Amino acid sequence: MIAFFILSPFVVALLFGWLVGRYPVTARILAVWPALLTAVLATELGSVLSTGSRIVDVAWAPSLGLSLSFNLDGLGLLFSLLITSVGTLVVLYASQYLAGHPHAGRFYASLFAFMGAMLGIALSDNILTLFIFWELTGFTSFLLIGFEHERDDARSAALQALIVTGAGGLALLAAGVLLFDVSGSTSLSVMAPGGSVAAHPFYPVIASLVLLAAFTKSAQVPFHFWLPNAMAAPTPVSAYLHSATMVKAGIYLVARMTPILGGTALWATAVTSVGVVTMVVGAYRSLQETDLKRILAYSTVSALGLLMMLLGIGSTEAIAAALVYLVAHAGYKGALFLIAGAIDHETGVRDITMLRGLRRAMPMTAVAGGIAALSMAGVPLTLGFIAKDGAYEALLHGGDWSRWLLILTVTSSMLLGAAGLLAGWLPFRGAPLQPEAHEPGWQLWIPPLMLAAAGVLIGVAPSLLNAPLSSAAASILNTPSTMTLAVWHGVTPALILSLLTLLGAGLTYAMRDAIRKWAWRPAHGTERIYTGSVAVLDATSRLIAPLLHSASLRSYVMVIVATTLAVGGAALVTAPRLSTFIPETSVRIHEVLVVVVIIAGALGAAFAKSTMAAVLSLGVVGYGVATTFLIYGAPDLAMTQFSVETLTVLIYVLVFRHFRNLGALSPPLVRLRDAFMAVGIGTFIGGLVLLVSRTETAPRLREYFAEFGPTLGHGRNIVNVILVDFRGFDTMGEITVLATAAIGVRALMHMSGPVPAIVESPEAQPSTSPIFRTAARFLLPLLLLFSLFLLLRGHNEPGGGFVAGLVAAAAFALYQVAHGVARARRALLVNPLKLIGAGLLIALVSGIPATLLGQPFMTAQWALGDIPIGTPAMFDIGVFLVVAGVVLMMIFSLAEEP
């Protein structure tokens, strides 16, 4: 049941996407679902806290060892609750933000699919399904960043995020495969207690791959550039994906992998150093921006770096601080993003130098912004304060090097505090510049206010978080742990540092314009590496593509032929049996004649000067091959081939009215070269036939079918039993292909609008001989009767649905030649398209009884009596209808063409 809830966002994504597209007003109630999920997951967390974590398995592809297994532990549920609770507020917010947007349905579909993927990441126990959900978040993020796809910058930002995080995803897949190889399991909870991975020679590779995935997803330097660009997304997306949830997936991955891969110098050094650099770069860059969303994006980069650094340090205090910081950041940063969106929505401006005095027009938004900014700055009695306090505390108790980290962290925190004030404070101060602005609808200010207020509520009573965060910390540290958060620790060094940070933040805020003006700003970032590589790839493919993709069918055929000759020919020449070949089956004189006819027909077709001659030569070949089938014990094949050949000639004649000349277009030398290639491939195929027919194949299959055809399949014609019973599902696929081809034919014929109704008065007689017309009238019922006979006896004697369908089609085709299409259509009574549909339906339905009885789809069911009646007979009727409908649809469509 819990698995259903975890996966439910994917289901509701489709439903809500459709619903909002159809009835836009329904967007207002969609937040109910994530709210429900939050309640469910909170209940689950409650039971985990009292009885411990549990693993839920849902069989997915058991034969591949793949199951959807969810690990419901403290860490996973903490992330899940962030995802669904912030998700609830974001969906509520979006219902106003995107109200009236023509593509709102598409937005909600992507957003809920993202929610499902994100829950999948947080709760997957299987590394491979984790990877799939990981990629799904990247994909849905692509859709959401590029939501306004008519904007150039949105498209390129979406692509950039997809490529950067997608590359990390591939690294994760590789790491997953290696982890499976090393540990023998795909389950993260099984790998975790072992600790054996760190000793394996593959460890450095695995750790690097996992970290590459985490760093790209969480926008760590040098991959951080995609996150500010992703601000092209609608603001609810920025708040949700690019601040509160998706970018934290990298943090989550590092946390989840710590028990498996952590505890080594490589891990600690890499995670800590990348984290600290990202923290500093993000904080520094955030103050140089004037766009609200870009300020917040860089400050998010910085916060992600800080989280990464704390995970790298890895002490109990650091992990605890990281978890508090994670929750605090989701609250105030999500709120600030939503406020930025509300401001943008009301004023159309996002530049902080042009926004002033909005507190009068938007008082509730201003309150939310103020609280969130205070929490971000780390003012006491907010959760931001406790988070920062914890981080300082952890750094104070680290080794020698952590003093340097502490200095950098305090400095970054000052800058971040100033950035928070820029986003949540500055736009509301001073004299109004936007007098026309007014408070948005409650959906735009309630969610940020709730996020900001939660930060204060927990900031006052932080012990609320003790139990869930302890449980999450236990998942990371792999030992039980107890956290006690408190508002007041006494006058400690950390408190002094916190106050110092506040002072610094205030000073930085006051000097914001000078800093923006005078601070060194790098001309090029690491984004150049990305644009450079993409440009190189582009240039390379422009160079190579024309060589491989010449857009000439004949050169492709040449490449295929030459490769077949080179590779296949080499295998054939070195095969030992060819030289010892002895013909096994004796030769009779009439059989030699048949072969001569086939060869003559083939050569005739190759050198024909007119289409008619070529078509007739092809017909001769077909009849020759059919005769061979007849001689060598394959009456079913022979009958099918004879009917097909007849119908093919008819279709050829209908089409080739338009192509008459087959005179050579290529110069003689080219023709000589082609003939040379052709003789080469012919020799190869001849050799292949000899080699394979000489090879002893195990008679297992033949004997199996011969034995069980009559007993299990209740039929004496083994070929038919194979087609409609043993391999019925394959045949189902084949008739579907046929139906598709027929629909393709119909679409091609009707490309330039519907075919005009043929003007043909019933009295007017076609210009065929009266004897032919009379004969056709008598032959029609006779041939139909014959086709029914073939259909019914097919299970025991040569015949069956395929050949019966062809004969029935031939009957109407003959009638059409004699009397014209309009009369033939009338004689058929129904549109061939309906025959095809009915046939497919009957064939499908014949498979259902087995499903109802709990057997695999299409298992034959029999009612045994004097004459056994079973579902395969029904299936064969379906085949019959499809084949007849397909052929008639093609012939009628072609004949109607003027």
Add this chain to the structure above:
Amino acid sequence: MELLLALAAGVLYAAGIYLMLRRRLAQLIIGLGLLSNGTNLLIFTAGGLTRGHPPVVPAGADGLVPPYADPVPQALVLTAIVIGFGLLAFLLVLAHRVHATVGTDDIDELGRER
């Protein structure tokens, strides 16, 4: 006899490929037709030849007594014949449509910018 049928399949392939290398649409399609006949013959012959004993259990008998023709390649070829027919018909209509739209049956002309 295998030798003769190998020869026939080889000639069908040679003629088919030769036609597919020509520039006219009609020849391309006829070439494909020859190729599918050649392939059917190849699979059929490769499965082993048994003269005159179809894999049909005589009425009243309990099972098949060797020698009998192998039903497995027959089932393969039977569907291949019908699918091949569907493919050919589709190609023919496509060629017809191309010819009607572009006004040429020269494959090289089709690729040119016009």
